[in-house]
Amino acid sequence: MNYLFIHQSFPGQYQHLVIHLAAQPGNRVVFLSHESQNRIDKVERIEYLPYRTPHPSTHHYIREVEQAVIFGQSVYEQALRLKRDGFRPDIIVGHNGWGETLYLKDVWPDVPLLAYFEFFYRFRGADIGFDPDTPVTLNDAPRVRTKNTVNLLGLEAADWGQTPTRWQWSLYPEDARRRISVIHEGIDTAAVRPDPQAWVRLNHLNLSLSAKDEVITYVARNLEPYRGFHVFMRALPEILRRRPKAHVLLVGGDEVSYGPPAPEGHTFRQIMLNQVGRDLDLSRVHFLGRVPYDSFVNILQVSSVHVYLTYPFVLSWSFLEAMSAGCLIVGSATQPVEEVLKDRENGLLVDFFDQKGIADRIDEVLDHPDRMQDLRLRARETVVRNYDLRTVTLPRHLALIEDLIAGRTPQP
Template sequence: MNYLFVHQNFPGQYQHIVQHLAAQPGNRVVFISQENPVQIPNVERVVYQPFRTPRPTTHHYIQELEQAVVFGQSVFEACRKLKNDGFRPDIMIGHNGWGETLYMKDVWPDVPLLAYFEFFYHLHGADIGFDPSLPVTPNDGPRVRTKNVINTLGFAAADWGQAPTRWQWSLYPDYMRARISVIHEGVDTAIVRPEPEAWIRLPNGTTLTPRDEVITYVARNLEPYRGFHVFMRALPGILKRRPRAQVLIVGGDEVSYGQQAPDGRSFREIMLEEVGRGIDRERVHFLGKVPYGTFLTLLRVSSAHIYLTYPFVLSWSFLEAMATGCLVIGSATAPVQEVIRDRENGLLVDFFDGAALADRIDEALSHPDRMQDIRERARRTVVENYDLHTVTLPRHMALMDDLVNGRTPR
């Protein structure tokens, strides 16, 4: 079988499935993306460079659309070259969000295209307007409506779609949902698992184990969409109540979602300026972005793992934390509530209630014995519903098999 994938940031959501397919004899896996140093054995990289960025004079409603067309055209040219070189895929799979899948079927009209639909934007009921400190503006309605042009064009170009959670799927219009399957990328629970003897040595030489009081917070970047400001404002009170606790914070200083921080500063700098005098920097450790192995070790020594998010896309780290047996304290927002049931397989708090967050952390650290059943049920939730090898990968393979063989997926 010939598989053609596209995602600007190789391998993106497709790491697990690409590794699986590339390891099977007889498969040829080609992946179109922008340049990065990542390599996967037996996967052929085809790198494209967008030929320009959106022009400053382009109307601000459609700057993202212009970029999507540029990305889509760049992938279109890469596909044309592959076709001229004699390559023909049996199926094409790609992320819709940046426009890369828009024109693939103009090269191979009769080859099925499975597109990843991550988020359909709404003015109400999701991320926009959720945070009162960032109120909706008159321009947001037209801007959001225009932003969904990429979703709409991408859906028209695809034979079928995939969304990672039921809540994200529910954001799409009815006519789209009818052709979108809900399949998460999955977690390899054979690797992402508890390790009672885990330990981690911090840059200052401190060594922590599961027997220590360790509070963990992880995000790709430290920003409001992932509740960083709420967590930081709660920290002074948490540290006073838990004088032995160590706090490990993982994430970069960039912005993945939402608005940039003002004055060119990072949200970490802004929050340290606001609450820095109330935290003990000997016990609060900003680790930046860490290797995956370090990330897993950090989860394995965690006593309480904090996951706060606007109603937005679900982070991989959330399910990975549950799979390692973390006591996850999450925000009572979608799609967290799709996975966590309060006091059954995790604890939930109001996103904005820093006092309640401090109470839950204090409770978790004061009564680790009471939390053990919750930890075990957290891992069981992931094993039963999101395990890579027994749940999500078989569903991915069945979906692709249906499309390749002209069947309507169930």
């Protein structure tokens, strides 16, 4: 079989899938992406280069649309080259969000296209207007409506869709939901598992931490409001006052993945340290930046309590990985989290903005005789049962692809 994958950040959500497919005898896996240092054995990665960026004079409602068209055109031209070289995929699989899948059916009209639909933007009921720190503006409603242009064009172009959670699926229009399957990318629960012997060393302090210590963890790709960084930082002075032996490990970069950027020349970390830094014992608050994956897993394994906060937005992989590692999660009572985390069943929920509530829940965990071991076990059981890569999500993904190649209509 010939497989064509497209994602600007190789391999994106498709890492586990392409590794599996490329390992099967007789398969050829081609992957179109931007420049990347990542490599996967037996996967042919081909770069596509957008020929320009959106023009500064483009109306700000449609600047992202113009960027998507540029991306889509660049992928289209690279696909034409592949076709001229004799390549014909049996299926095309790609992320819809940046316009990369828009024109592929114009190259191979009879090849099924499975597109990844990550988020349908809503002016009400999701991220917009959720946080008083980011007030709604007069431009937001028309901007958000226009922002779905690529979503809607991608829905028309694709034969079928896939999205990782039921809440993300629920945001799409009803007629679109009939052609979108809910399949998560999956968690490697064999690699991300509890380890009572795990430890983390902070070399700059000559300090080692293990599960015997009070270790409070927070993880995000970037330290930003969409992942509740500002709320967690405002809660920290009270948390540290109550827990004089606790250390706080924060993993994440200083860029912005989602939402408005910090003011020019600043990061959200700097902004929050300016707000609350004088009230923090910074010898116990450790900003680790982005860390290698093995180190990230070790950090989860030594965690006494893991705080995960998010706007009503895309659910982080790290949230499910923390559950798989047996973390006791104090999570925000927002829709993406509530789909998975049930209060006092497999974790603890708290209002996103409730700084005192976050401190109270952390106290509750750290004061518990075994740090709520039964909830930790059920957290891991939840992920193994519903999101395990090898037994749940990969078989579902492969079955969906097989249906599309065979011309069968999948069940949404």
